Amino acid sequence: MVEFSAFGDMRMPLTGALSLSVGGRLFHSRIEEEQGARHARIEASVARSGFTPSLALSWQAGAHDFLYARYAGALRPGGLSRTGAASAERFESDELQTVEMGWRHSASAWLTVNLDAFLTTWSHMQSDYLLADGLIGTRNVGDARIRGVEASVDWKPAAGWAISAGLVGQSALLTRTNEGLRLEDRHLPVVPDWKARFGVNRHFDLSGWSGSMGVNLAYLGPSRLSFDPGLDRRMGDYALANADLALRRKDWSIRLSGSNLLDCKADSFAFGNPFALARGTQYTPLRPRQWAIGFTKNW
Structure with a gap:
């Protein structure tokens, strides 16, 4: 794969x-792939050039309020995905607009x-799928839409104290499926509500030591x-708790x-x-409970 890209950003005060x-x-990208043995080799190349823009408008409304609006686009190049012992098919680039x-x-x-x-539209979404021989292929599954809201609060109720909280609610669904693909659940993978x-x-x-402690x-x-x-x-549907104590x-x-x-x-x-997926249910659990203690000396 060869890719060339150039980035630019300019900020202009209007008032x-x-x-x-x-x-x-x-950007310009080119992907060349070869698959199979010498007598049944598949060779293909996919090239794509394009421009993904970004735009942001911000307003300092008084001493305490700041409002903003942003737009951004992104693109992930397509490629060639193996579908059998000696066959392959191309999958298209997928594009996001947010x-x-x-x-x-x-x-x-x-x-x-x-x-x-926020609102994100996702065109020609790429997704992995399992081949009969256990390898992983990639295909376009359709178009998707993600919309949601996010809120956070940072509060210092007294000297030395800090409280932080945040909540994200979102809906991420496949709005159109490619022809021949049947799905009972249109929720996007790995995106919780x-x-x-x-x-x-x-x-x-404390007695000449400065310290901090916290629970998250x-x-x-x-x-x-x-x-x-x-x-x-x-997957998901779990809670994590971490704690930290530091003395200096x-x-x-x-x-x-x-x-x-x-x-x-x-x-x-x-x-x-x-x-080995066909032999039984597999999963990779989170790292188990862990405690760590460290001592540091600056010279």
Whole structure:
């Protein structure tokens, strides 16, 4: 694969509070592939040139409010996918168009609120599927649409304390399927309807040591792994908890951290060995509960 690209971005103030940013990416890619043995070799090349733009408008509405709107496009080149022992087919480039609008409110140095809404359209979406011999192929499954909202709050209720929370709600569906492809579930893989997070952190001084401690929680809603029945399974729908304690004094620092404190064993973004999928259910669990302690000396 050979790819050339050039990037550019320019920001222009329109008024004292309003500014415009314009950018884009100019690219050319060429993919050459060879498959099969010498007597049955498949040779093909796919070339694509194009331009993906970006545009952003921002407005500083007073001392505490900031509003923005963004548009961006992206493209992933197509290629050649093996479909059998001595056959292959091309799959098209898939393209994304995203529009996003948001508002940030900073009531003071102690409170920041962010709200954001987004819409993404996805044309000729590429997706992996399982071949009869256990290898993975790629094909275009159709067009998709993702829309959602996101909210977050950062609050410092008192000196040394910091609380952060966020919530994402989204709908990601395949709106059109390619001819010959039948799907009962049109939800896009690995995209949950809900995600949430919450964290509390505290900075303190203790007998000449400066320290910080915190707990962070995250929830990932249920989703699916793939469109292909041979790879698909339920995933997500789990909560993670992490904790951290750090102490610093002059050149010394001590840190104690714990991850996956609930010892969650949910399936992560993986399906195991594709050559053995027919023998039984496979999944790759999250890393089990783990504790770590570290000592650092600066010289």
